[in-house]
Amino acid sequence: MKVFSQIRPVSLREQVAEQIRTAIIEGRLKPNDHVVEAALTEQLGVSRTPVREALIILEREALIVTVPHRGAFVRAFNEEDVEALFSMRTTLENFAAELVIDRLGDQDYTYLEDLVDRQRHYIEQNDFKQVRSTDMAFHQYLISYSGHPLLMRSWEEIVAQVAAVLYLRAEAQPDYDEYLAISDHCAILDAYRARDLEKVKAENRRINNRVAAECLSAVRVLKGRADGSAP
């Protein structure tokens, strides 16, 4: 029985990166916000070095855009970005499907169904933070199950962007029907259970295309609001 989990030192730069990442995903840092190193230094109580290193990491994750001698800015997603994001997501999820479809067992389906139930529960309680997190856990499970290091890495790089864009959707459409995700996940599970790879891929494509459209309109709405309020 495993009692203790590995202790590994987590460097300041990673802690800083995590804080900034979360702030972006949760919308506390808005698109195009200027992220000033000195400000973070003060707020986080660390020196500029780990802050700078964290910003370099986040730039590689495309959550931050840096301009030489001007600084770091929160990435603003335009319509093409959203389009690209979800087509990439479809590609990665379909790749994962190829890798795992013949390896998923009953306990995996049980676990995934449990996640769906939990998500339904959180929707009923209006706990949207948990809804998002459970939703992501569903997709994450399938990706991680592949054990493919490059796939997992690519996934990690886009997942933060997806989260950031979904936040925009939530902001633009506060009354979004969260139950859609439930039926989506059930459809995916059914296709996996049937070991029907093409069906899984088609569902992934369909769902991501729909979510992409939703986020696209969110981006447009928010852009309109911004232009309207401060032209």
Next chain:
Amino acid sequence: MKVFSQIRPVSLREQVAEQIRTAIIEGRLKPNDHVVEAALTEQLGVSRTPVREALIILEREALIVTVPHRGAFVRAFNEEDVEALFSMRTTLENFAAELVIDRLGDQDYTYLEDLVDRQRHYIEQNDFKQVRSTDMAFHQYLISYSGHPLLMRSWEEIVAQVAAVLYLRAEAQPDYDEYLAISDHCAILDAYRARDLEKVKAENRRINNRVAAECLSAVRVLKGRADGSAP
């Protein structure tokens, strides 16, 4: 007519990263080599700051593995890594194929054919550095043509790893038949010309599987040598 190309300040960290990257790809830095910051500081004539920042970038590219308080080491590819690398490459190239197959025009085919000719020429001259570079340019063109920012980014992240692994193949098999790549590229071009997406995908899969097998055996051979010479 475009006369001048954009001048953009290239930071020290990027220059340092480029140097280390090239050194790894060209085999001057061997797998598991300890990359000591102070040594680079001295050799490159810059301070530790840009060196550290370059190492962070390369860690995100998976060319460097860093262990807290122990330092940075050149990534050593094992057999699973090679397997994963080329299956990911297939996925990305097939995604690119979906995006570009209906957009390629005559001038594109001409350009790509010219690349193949140049590559053949370099093989005849035994200029293997140019052979590699032309080969990569062929694949790069198709990826870039997609204009898909995330695809291009993912590609960039694996292309250095592919180059590093191909260097291993060259080391293990000095008499490798370089003309194989020529017929591979012709096969890809034919499939694109026929607008046959499934054919393109099948060729990509076939070629990458073969190259993966070659690199896999290279990794095994080199591992055997290393274990034999210093057990």
Next chain:
DNA sequence: ATACAGCATATTGTATACAATCTCATTATA
């Protein structure tokens, strides 16, 4: 002879100081 504690050295992690560059308001000039 072996195992362990403790110290010396090397290396990385972090903080701070200084240099280069950009932005923007102000002023001079046509």
Next chain:
DNA sequence: TATAATGAGATTGTATACAATATGCTGTAT
């Protein structure tokens, strides 16, 4: 008035100094 030059302030880029940690040697006790 419009436009360009100028300089102060802000911010990032780079260098260096100091702190924390890991490694390996040496001496000592068993």
